[in-house]
Amino acid sequence: MYHVQARSAVADIDQYVNVPAMSTEPRVIPIACPFGQTGGIVYVYYIDAPQPALIDTGVAASPGTTIEPALNAAGVSLKDVRWILATHGHWDHIGGAHAARSMAADGVSLALHSADAPLLQSRRAHMQPDGYQALRFRYLDDMSALAQQDALLMQNLSGELAADRELHGGERISLGGDVSVEVVHTPGHSPGSATFVLSGLDWAFTGDGVQVCGGGPAGFPLYVDPIAYGAAQKRLLDDVRPTRLHMGHRFRALGGSVLESVLDGPQVEKALRDSLAMHERVVAATRAVVTLDVSEPKATALQPAAEALGVTGAPPTWPPAACWCGRLASAPS
Numbered sequence: 001m002y003h004v005q006a007r008s009a010v011a012d013i014d015q016y017v018n019v020p021a022m023s024t025e026p027r028v029i030p031i032a033c034p035f036g037q038t039g040g041i042v043y044v045y046y047i048d049a050p051q052p053a054l055i056d057t058g059v060a061a062s063p064g065t066t067i068e069p070a071l072n073a074a075g076v077s078l079k080d081v082r083w084i085l086a087t088h089g090h091w092d093h094i095g096g097a098h099a100a101r102s103m104a105a106d107g108v109s110l111a112l113h114s115a116d117a118p119l120l121q122s123r124r125a126h127m128q129p130d131g132y133q134a135l136r137f138r139y140l141d142d143m144s145a146l147a148q149q150d151a152l153l154m155q156n157l158s159g160e161l162a163a164d165r166e167l168h169g170g171e172r173i174s175l176g177g178d179v180s181v182e183v184v185h186t187p188g189h190s191p192g193s194a195t196f197v198l199s200g201l202d203w204a205f206t207g208d209g210v211q212v213c214g215g216g217p218a219g220f221p222l223y224v225d226p227i228a229y230g231a232a233q234k235r236l237l238d239d240v241r242p243t244r245l246h247m248g249h250r251f252r253a254l255g256g257s258v259l260e261s262v263l264d265g266p267q268v269e270k271a272l273r274d275s276l277a278m279h280e281r282v283v284a285a286t287r288a289v290v291t292l293d294v295s296e297p298k299a300t301a302l303q304p305a306a307e308a309l310g311v312t313g314a315p316p317t318w319p320p321a322a323c324w325c326g327r328l329a330s331a332p333s
């Protein structure tokens with residue numbers, strides 16, 4: 001029987017089937033890009049393949065001021081980049097997308113999961129009242145901080161554009177020769193968070209999809225869908241089983257130390273197990289919060305969760321559970 005299968009419009013994105021092990025390890029260049037006003041660093045990665053790929057782009061200024069000089073120092077250039085693979089649509093990761101795309105090779109393809117595509121297409125999508133930026137300031141009742149954050153976003157997003165390829169998970173993207181990446185949908189931190197996995201080597205680029213204890217001093221992961229986030233940690237731990245992790249930030253470990261952005265060997269499984277364990281602690285603490293009105297969130301309602309997690313600081317250091325208390329309350333245990 002002749003079997004006709006729906007195919008993507010582009011031949012180099014195929015469903016993942018029997019990918020052979022890679023004969024050579026492509027060089028991966030990590031680039032630390034400063035962003036924001038509090039000393040934040042986001043890591044982007046250049047994969048030196050026949051069709052070079054850039055994983056994430058930093059903020060608007062990053063391609064010109066940080067990424068290109070770092071690549072030049074390594075003997076390559078943004079001009080060589082044929083693929084821009086965005087792990088998700090948050091401003092610290094795709095803010096530089098427009099700038100990077102305009103500096104890259106002719107025919108460059110920017111790929112992003114479809115669920116985060118609105119964040120690439122519209123600056124306003126980052127500022128939705130129930131979006132990832134706004135809720136934290138709403139529950140703190142700090143409208144001036146929210147206005148400042150909006151201004152920061154406008155500065156840090158280099159332009160509005162459509163993805164050349166919208167991803168759904170399960171695709172394989174050829175980077176030429178025998179180098180390819182598989183796309184694994186790992187939502188939770190954002191709806192369209194994706195992990196790119198180098199086929200054969202099982203090196204994973206997770207963006208903010210795995211955060212262990214998060215990037216901030218409070219020591220909490222940030223996510224908008226707790227159920228999806230927990231499932232993504234399990235999927236990475238049990239099914240994907242990466243041998244190397246390339247993360248978007250230097251996240252905190254369970255003991256409070258700060259992890260490197262690239263983890264190798266036994267550190268990978270430990271980070272994934274700890275990430276799942278931390279998630280379960282936060283879920284348990286948040287289930288104790290029964291009084292949060294998600295339409296009118298207030299920080300004080302999160303005090304029981306903060307106490308259960310042993311957090312003693314001011315409300316801004318409490319768990320960002322306002323984003324998802326309502327979703328947890330309605331989700332099965």
Ligand SMILES: [Zn+2]
Nearest residue numbers: 088090189208
């Ligand atoms: Zn993020």
Ligand SMILES: [Zn+2]
Nearest residue numbers: 090092208248
């Ligand atoms: Zn980030």
